Every structure is written in structure tokens, then in C-alpha cells.
Amino acid sequence: MKTKYKIDRKIEIKSSTANLSLVRDFVKKAAKDSGFNDETIGKIILAVDEACTNVIKHAYHYSNDGDIKIRAVFDKSKFKVIITDHGEPFNAKEIPEPNLQEYHRLKKVGGLGMFLMRKLMDEINYSTGNKTFNKVTLVKYLK
């Protein structure tokens, strides 16, 4: 396939948590080939794992037969991972950043993944296309 990007790879998985390790391996290789160091690769892997876990949980409600597409693109020092699903629309950007003290006190477990994604990546963008798909784009710049 012709692409204007230096790296442009795709993987498609079923919405099972059993496939998270496949996603991590896919992202690890793409980030490594883009030139990131091990520490940053670790951050990208975790952010993508959290994003896919959110899709499995919120868009597909742990049903195993949904589709999740993951595309990794690298060009001009910008590494993007785009995760698309056709599950139930969920508006991730409405989830507020948690106050961590309150979080521990209330034993609130959900939302931590979103918090980590924001901490680990440089940019996160969400879009929902006419309520037919959810798309989250995670960006990390190679410094």
C-alpha cells in the first residue's frame, strides 16, 4: 500500500481483553521502528492498552465480537496511534480528570485509564462520527 508516511501499519482485533497483548506487541514494534527509546515505548504501550481497554469496556461492554482497528503512523517526528470502533458511542472527553486522593478514598476504579493516557501522551483527540464510530487518536512526539 502506498502511503505518505514513513510508517503506516494497521492491526484489527476482536474486542476481547485476551487480544490486548497483541495490541501491545504491535505498538511496541511500531514505536521502536519510529526511533523511540524504551522508556517512551513503555508509556505509549500503556496508553494504547488503556484506550483499547476503554473501548472493550465502554463501547462493547465486554462483548468479544466487536471490531477494533488500530493504526500506527509515524512521520516528521509525530507518532500517532488511531483506535477506531463501531460500538456504542461514548464521550470520553466528558470524563473529568480525577482528584486522586478522592479516588482512593472512594475506591473509584474507572477513569484511571483515561487519567494515565493524558499523563503518558502528548495529545489525545476524540471524535465520534455521526454516532456510528468512536475514534481516539494518541500522539507522541519524538524528541
Added chain:
Amino acid sequence: MAEFNVNKHEVGSVNVLDLKGYLDAHTAPELEREFNKLIDDRKYKVVVNFKDLNYISSAGLGVFMAYVETMRENKGDIKFSNLKQDVYNIFDLLGFPMLYEFYEDESEAIKNFNEQNKD
């Protein structure tokens, strides 16, 4: 599929969980089962040894948050030891060091439980 397993051993009244492999949304239920067994057996003093754990996501961290209060209400606790730096960094990002004890080595965590018992 990610590999993960939990081994359990006892040192006096302290229960040590040795975690190995990858702790994510897929494998976290296995750790939950171990904590449920501990609670069924009324064993509330827990040290989690991370020596062989390579990876943790928020699903794994959530397990400790879900069980720590039960342990503390019953004069126990969950203490952590032997974390690799990158695994510790995730705990740190989520504010765990304010609320949990971390030790370089399993034996220090066990010793701390035993010292608390003398009080």
C-alpha cells in the same frame, strides 16, 4: 495472550503474593480471585512481590484499590515490594505512594508487619 500468574506463600502471619508476567484487564480477574481467597481465609496481611512482574495497567492497579480497605479494616494491609522502576512509575503517577507502603525487598515489608504486631 499475555502470561500472568500468582504464587502464594506464607511467612508467619504474612501472606506473600508473587506476581509474574503481565497484569492487564485480561489477567486482573486472576489476581482478584487470589484476594477473594485471602479474605475467605481471613488472611489480611498481604505483601505483593513484583520482582517478576513486567507490566501493569490501570486494571491491575484497580485490584489493589478495591481490596486495600477490607485488609485495613481487619488490622491488615497490602504492602508492595521489589518493583521494577517503570512499574513503580505507574503507581507513582496514580498517587499510590501517598497511601501505600513500598519496600525495596519483600523481607522489609514482612518485617514491618511483624513490628506493627508488637505494638
